[in-house]
Amino acid sequence: MTLKTILATATLAALGTGLAAQEVKIGIAAEPYPPFASLDSSGTWVGWEVDVIDAVCKAAELNCVITPVAWDGIIPSLTGGQIDAIMASMSITEERMKTIDFSDPYYNTPTVVVADKSLDLEATPEGLKGKILGVQASTIHQAYAQEYFKDAAEIRIYQTQDEANQDLVAGRIDATQADSIAMADFVATDAGACCEIKGNVADDPAILGLGVGAGVRKGEDALREALNKGIAAILADGTHAEITARYFNASIY
Amino acid sequence: MEALLDTLGLAETASLLALEPPGWGANLLRGLANSLQIALGAFGFGLVIGLAGAYGKLYGGPLLRDLLAIYTTVIRAVPELVLILILYYVGSDLINQAAIAMGYGRIEISGVVAGIWVLGVVQGAYATEVLRGAIQAIPPGQLDAARAFGMPPLMTLRRVTIPAMMSFATPGLANLWLIATKDTALLAIVGFSELTLETRQAAGSTRAYFTFFLAAGALYLLVTLFSGAIFARIEKWARRGQPSLREGGR
Amino acid sequence: MSDLRALLIPRRLFLMALFAGFVIWCALSLRWDWVPQYLPLALEGLWRTIWILVVTVVLGFTLAVPLGLAQAAGPWYLAAPARLFCTIIRGTPLLLQIWLLYYGLGSLFPQYPWIRGSELWPYLRQAWPYAVLALTLSYAGYEGEVMRGGFASVQKGQLEAARAFGMPRFTIFRRIWLPQAIRNVLPTLGGETILQLKATPLVATITVIEIYSVSSRVRADTFIVYEPLLLLALVYMIIAGLIALMFRWIENRVPSRPRHG
Numbered sequence: 094m095t096l097k098t099i100l101a102t103a104t105l106a107a108l109g110t111g112l113a114a115q116e117v118k119i120g121i122a123a124e125p126y127p128p129f130a131s132l133d134s135s136g137t138w139v140g141w142e143v144d145v146i147d148a149v150c151k152a153a154e155l156n157c158v159i160t161p162v163a164w165d166g167i168i169p170s171l172t173g174g175q176i177d178a179i180m181a182s183m184s185i186t187e188e189r190m191k192t193i194d195f196s197d198p199y200y201n202t203p204t205v206v207v208a209d210k211s212l213d214l215e216a217t218p219e220g221l222k223g224k225i226l227g228v229q230a231s232t233i234h235q236a237y238a239q240e241y242f243k244d245a246a247e248i249r250i251y252q253t254q255d256e257a258n259q260d261l262v263a264g265r266i267d268a269t270q271a272d273s274i275a276m277a278d279f280v281a282t283d284a285g286a287c288c289e290i291k292g293n294v295a296d297d298p299a300i301l302g303l304g305v306g307a308g309v310r311k312g313e314d315a316l317r318e319a320l321n322k323g324i325a326a327i328l329a330d331g332t333h334a335e336i337t338a339r340y341f342n343a344s345i346y
Numbered sequence: 347m348e349a350l351l352d353t354l355g356l357a358e359t360a361s362l363l364a365l366e367p368p369g370w371g372a373n374l375l376r377g378l379a380n381s382l383q384i385a386l387g388a389f390g391f392g393l394v395i396g397l398a399g400a401y402g403k404l405y406g407g408p409l410l411r412d413l414l415a416i417y418t419t420v421i422r423a424v425p426e427l428v429l430i431l432i433l434y435y436v437g438s439d440l441i442n443q444a445a446i447a448m449g450y451g452r453i454e455i456s457g458v459v460a461g462i463w464v465l466g467v468v469q470g471a472y473a474t475e476v477l478r479g480a481i482q483a484i485p486p487g488q489l490d491a492a493r494a495f496g497m498p499p500l501m502t503l504r505r506v507t508i509p510a511m512m513s514f515a516t517p518g519l520a521n522l523w524l525i526a527t528k529d530t531a532l533l534a535i536v537g538f539s540e541l542t543l544e545t546r547q548a549a550g551s552t553r554a555y556f557t558f559f560l561a562a563g564a565l566y567l568l569v570t571l572f573s574g575a576i577f578a579r580i581e582k583w584a585r586r587g588q589p590s591l592r593e594g595g596r
Numbered sequence: 597m598s599d600l601r602a603l604l605i606p607r608r609l610f611l612m613a614l615f616a617g618f619v620i621w622c623a624l625s626l627r628w629d630w631v632p633q634y635l636p637l638a639l640e641g642l643w644r645t646i647w648i649l650v651v652t653v654v655l656g657f658t659l660a661v662p663l664g665l666a667q668a669a670g671p672w673y674l675a676a677p678a679r680l681f682c683t684i685i686r687g688t689p690l691l692l693q694i695w696l697l698y699y700g701l702g703s704l705f706p707q708y709p710w711i712r713g714s715e716l717w718p719y720l721r722q723a724w725p726y727a728v729l730a731l732t733l734s735y736a737g738y739e740g741e742v743m744r745g746g747f748a749s750v751q752k753g754q755l756e757a758a759r760a761f762g763m764p765r766f767t768i769f770r771r772i773w774l775p776q777a778i779r780n781v782l783p784t785l786g787g788e789t790i791l792q793l794k795a796t797p798l799v800a801t802i803t804v805i806e807i808y809s810v811s812s813r814v815r816a817d818t819f820i821v822y823e824p825l826l827l828l829a830l831v832y833m834i835i836a837g838l839i840a841l842m843f844r845w846i847e848n849r850v851p852s853r854p855r856h857g
Contacts, residue, residue: 123537123539123543123547124546124547124550125547125550125551127551131551132373132547132548132551133368133551134368134369134370134372134373134548134551135372135373136372136373136376161537161539162537163535163536163537164537165812165815165816166431166536166537168819169435169815169819169821172819172821173435173438173439173442173821174438174439174442175438188817189819191819192819225721227803230812230813230816231815231816235816236817249723249803250803250805250809250813251803252535252801253550255550256550256699259550259553259555259699259702259703260702262553262703262706263702263703263705263706264705264706264712264721265702265705265720265721265722265723266721284553287706408607409607409611412607412608412611413611416611419833420829420833422790422836423790423794423832423833423836423837424794424829424832424833424836425793425794425795425796425797425808425832426794427797427798427808428797428808428825428828428829428832429829431825432822432825432826432829435821435822435825436822524686524687528688528689528690529689530689531689531690531691531692532689532691532798534691535691535801542689542691542692542695545692546695549699553703554703555695555696555699555700555702555703556696556700556701556703556704559692559695559696559699559700560696560700562692563684563688563692563693563696566687566688566689566692567683567684567687567688570683570686570687570688571683571687
């Protein structure tokens with residue numbers, strides 16, 4: 094077995110594992126984000142968003158593969174072609190629309206600030222003065238905090254919301270700003286029992302976006318239309334409401 | 347067994363690390379298997395690049411030598427994390443553009459293949475230096491004799507160079523293997539599924555950070571110790587027939 | 597001077613011209629509009645990278661000397677823990693060690709509420725103490741092994757002669773053993789310092805703002821992928837080059853190992 098044949102076989106094997114599929118790779122964040130997407134102990138992804146992805150893909154007749162990608166590289170992964178769509182609780186904002194296209198929104202969530210129960214603060218620049226605020230990188234929360242809270246609070250940037258929650262529980266940060274639904278889920282858990290939601294931040298649609306949608310590459314109109322069709326279908330026939338009822342008390346659309 | 351764990355206060359830890367769900371042990375082991383797969387592939391790929399690079403540096407023309415020097419210097423000066431990001435995005439872009447140009451449509455690169463490509467390029471630079479030093483240490487008479495016999499270059503490589511250089515290269519290669527296994531942890535930052543990422547996911551879901559990180563550390567340590575033993579064996583085999591180092595072998 | 601002359605031969609000039617051309621092409625065709633806006637943050641990040649590197653190298657080396665000495669010449673009850681420490685540090689990934697120290701210790705805080713009232717609390721809240729601790733321990737682990745080899749490589753005859761002269765033990769260590777050990781491993785120390793530089797970006801994952809996290813921030817804000825990474829790679833290469841030059845200067849100043857017949 095000469096060196097040449099070994100090299101040839103290796104190249105073919107590498108390419109062979111990859112020759113193109115008709116699958117649509119839906120990127121989700123590789124970090125747990127309960128209740129939307131989290132990993133259970135057998136290694137499967139579960140959560141509201143995972144169920145919605147399955148439902149949308151079935152309604153749109155797409156062969157979807159859920160592909161976890163690191164959150165702060167998810168848009169470059171989309172534009173670089175490693176994934177075909179993003180359905181990772183990504184809000185539709187103008188800034189992001191310069192780089193990628195979005196489908197119609199499939200849920201909405203206001204932004205809140207969460208802090209320890211013993212701390213008396215409000216979700217305003219005055220309320221956060223002198224405090225330490227944690228946010229997740231590459232999110233609307235980072236953009237909002239850096240726009241509005243930059244002078245008031247010390248901002249710490251985490252790779253995942255999970256780590257920010259962990260540091261909130263540990264007391265390293267005083268507050269964190271994130272989606273209200275995920276935070277409501279967090280404060281209801283044992284670990285989050287220390288903390289409560291302090292209130293919504295003042296809205297700024299330009300930064301906080303117009304709801305959560307699926308991201309696709311610019312110009313991929315066919316995929317975008319297919320996803321829109323799927324989303325409209327599950328909203329119309331009640332699948333969306335049924336999935337929501339499994340996890341939440343009220344509608345989140 | 348449970349009583350022992352109870353007295354040590356480790357009952358909860360044991361249940362978290364159990365092999366069946368709801369324990370996360372199987373996830374961690376799966377991540378370890380992925381890590382080892384990527385490390386093995388990267389080590390092998392790095393060896394291939396290293397051999398080519400070592401030959402280029404020793405016998406190649408001046409331009410080739412300079413280019414290889416640039417390659418090894420850049421890889422050894424830039425942090426692996428930055429290299430992983432650059433190679434991952436550049437690599438995927440290039441392959442996709444090449445595939446589209448050839449009419450294939452986009453190729454999906456699995457995480458394992460991308461990890462092997464990225465870490466392999468990094469390992470290649472270090473392997474070039476290790477193998478170059480090892481080949482230079484071969485007594486030149488052996489290579490001259492092979493050439494005098496008219497051996498074609500590939501046969502010389504296979505029959506003379508590689509066996510002779512193994513004894514010199516093994517300590518350096520053992521070190522490279524350990525670096526490969528530890529560098530797979532960096533792939534967690536890019537989101538590839540391997541042991542460190544699985545550990546972080548498990549710790550994030552259960553909030554038992556200490557437990558899982560210690561468990562992952564123990565797994566890595568086991569791999570290191572096991573690899574050390576294997577490489578000691580390999581070195582003994584590679585040095586067969588040579589005087590022992592311990593007696594100040596001359 | 598001969599170094600400079602080696603650079604000026606035609607093929608090297610050709611390569612340098614290619615590189616200059618590449619740089620000019622990058623400057624003209626890639627997007628650099630983000631640079632002025634992020635420059636202050638980048639400089640702050642650069643300062644923090646260099647500061648962390650220097651502090652952890654100095655502290656780590658200070659810790660490495662007793663570790664190496666214990667393994668080279670110590671009694672078993674000092675050598676064994678030192679060896680265990682070095683084995684654990686060298687056997688596990690640095691990223692895991694950093695996360696273990698930061699998030700692992702952090703997960704213990706809620707269980708012991710009295711920690712929040714203690715004086716250390718302002719430091720325990722910040723991220724950089726953990727970064728410095730993790731990097732210092734890591735450097736000490738690797739350098740402990742290097743220094744073990746260094747201490748073992750000093751000729752025993754010199755130590756015996758000093759002992760015969762009646763030199764006190766600490767003076768022997770200070771004047772003969774340590775300086776020669778350091779001199780013997782100086783090239784390795786230079787390489788390991790560059791490796792420590794390459795390890796500093798990992799602390800960005802625990803919210804320390806250093807130059808790698810600035811490039812991540814640029815990527816998050818503007819979605820520009822390659823330009824910040826290329827600039828980052830260039831910065832690291834420059835710093836590594838400076839470190840290599842510094843160590844070479846130190847090696848030239850230190851008298852070289854005497855050859856004996």
